[in-house]
Amino acid sequence: MIRDLILKNRSYRRFYQETVIERDTLKELVDLARLSASAANRQSLKYILSCDPQKNALIFPHIGLAGNPGEGERPSAYIIILGDTEISQFIGCDHGIAAQSILLGATEKGLGGCMIGAVQRDTLSKVLEIPPRYEVLLALALGKPKETPVIETVGQDGNTWGWWDDEGVRHVPKRFLDDIIIG
Amino acid sequence: MIRDLILKNRSYRRFYQETVIERDTLKELVDLARLSASAANRQSLKYILSCDPQKNALIFPHIGLAGNPGEGERPSAYIIILGDTEISQFIGCDHGIAAQSILLGATEKGLGGCMIGAVQRDTLSKVLEIPPRYEVLLALALGKPKETPVIETVGQDGNTWGWWDDEGVRHVPKRFLDDIIIG
Numbered sequence: 001m002i003r004d005l006i007l008k009n010r011s012y013r014r015f016y017q018e019t020v021i022e023r024d025t026l027k028e029l030v031d032l033a034r035l036s037a038s039a040a041n042r043q044s045l046k047y048i049l050s051c052d053p054q055k056n057a058l059i060f061p062h063i064g065l066a067g068n069p070g071e072g073e074r075p076s077a078y079i080i081i082l083g084d085t086e087i088s089q090f091i092g093c094d095h096g097i098a099a100q101s102i103l104l105g106a107t108e109k110g111l112g113g114c115m116i117g118a119v120q121r122d123t124l125s126k127v128l129e130i131p132p133r134y135e136v137l138l139a140l141a142l143g144k145p146k147e148t149p150v151i152e153t154v155g156q157d158g159n160t161w162g163w164w165d166d167e168g169v170r171h172v173p174k175r176f177l178d179d180i181i182i183g
Numbered sequence: 184m185i186r187d188l189i190l191k192n193r194s195y196r197r198f199y200q201e202t203v204i205e206r207d208t209l210k211e212l213v214d215l216a217r218l219s220a221s222a223a224n225r226q227s228l229k230y231i232l233s234c235d236p237q238k239n240a241l242i243f244p245h246i247g248l249a250g251n252p253g254e255g256e257r258p259s260a261y262i263i264i265l266g267d268t269e270i271s272q273f274i275g276c277d278h279g280i281a282a283q284s285i286l287l288g289a290t291e292k293g294l295g296g297c298m299i300g301a302v303q304r305d306t307l308s309k310v311l312e313i314p315p316r317y318e319v320l321l322a323l324a325l326g327k328p329k330e331t332p333v334i335e336t337v338g339q340d341g342n343t344w345g346w347w348d349d350e351g352v353r354h355v356p357k358r359f360l361d362d363i364i365i366g
Binding site for chain 2: 001002003005006007009011027030031032034035036037039040041042043045046047048049080082092093094095096097098099100101103104105108115117128130134137138151160161162172173174175177180181182183
């Protein structure tokens with residue numbers, strides 16, 4: 001059931017870093033994005049894969065992974081989603097569609113990850129030598145999750161900010177269904 | 184397998200319009216979006232549901248559904264995705280994440296649909312009386328699909344434009360995996 005997969009697909013930020021993710025696995029995940037919808041079917045997205053420790057170490061300082069996991073708990077792999085501006089200047093929400101397909105695929109494989117918009121685009125582009133025609137849209141961190149976030153309902157104050165408790169469990173408040181349907 | 188669901192989840196534009204979709208079904212689908220990731224967990228998206236013929240007829244003239252299906256082949260329902268600017272001005276690609284969750288859920292239920300960015304936002308907002316705090320981001324058309332689009336590989340000319348053949352089959356060229364992975 002897709003609902004079970006969506007429920008299991010939390011935003012994970014701490015991983016068993018020693019778990020190896022093969023490049024072929026990342027390619028299978030990107031293939032799910034390739035087969036997903038894209039604005040006017042332009043398919044402007046391009047991807048950079050990373051699954052070796054050296055390249056991962058290059059990427060990590062330039063992404064803002066909440067909680068800032070220490071060495072040993074960092075992602076085993078990354079997929080950087082780029083917009084190819086020579087194909088289109090208008091990406092719409094294609095990277096959201098792609099990222100969701102990729103993370104659902106990762107979840108099905110017993111992996112997990114996090115979509116990261118807080119990317120230092122200039123410095124990441126520099127260390128990865130990304131040509132200027134590509135716009136960095138999103139970084140996906142991937143690994144074998146070392147945490148089990150808990151979904152909660154949002155409180156009276158309306159605060160949706162996630163937080164970790166003393167046992168290191170992340171609590172993630174979600175709005176009520178009736179509050180997001182307005183017509 | 185998520186891959187099978189993603190493959191089945193094509194952009195459908197012609198439907199058995201007489202097939203009824205209940206409001207509760209639409210709510211179940213929005214719940215999948217509710218449980219999906221959102222930028223900084225702000226959950227700025229709001230939703231308007233439509234599944235009765237009168238409301239559907241109000242919406243249809245303001246969305247650009249390629250092929251312009253005639254009466255009898257139009258969507259049985261719509262989910263309009265809005266950004267609540269009082270929660271956040273930054274939506275990122277949240278509507279892409281949400282739309283993909285919703286359409287995968289619809290596909291699992293034997294339905295199908297299409298994400299539509301070509302929306303006449305001003306007139307749609309007027310007929311649906313959408314308050315100005317909400318930005319129309321995307322319209323999702325939903326129904327029981329009456330067509331079976333075919334995925335093809337993109338030709339040498341690089342053209343990705345979808346087309347219908349004489350039998351009414353839609354052909355959708357997709358780029359090669361090796362062409363979209365650049366590092």
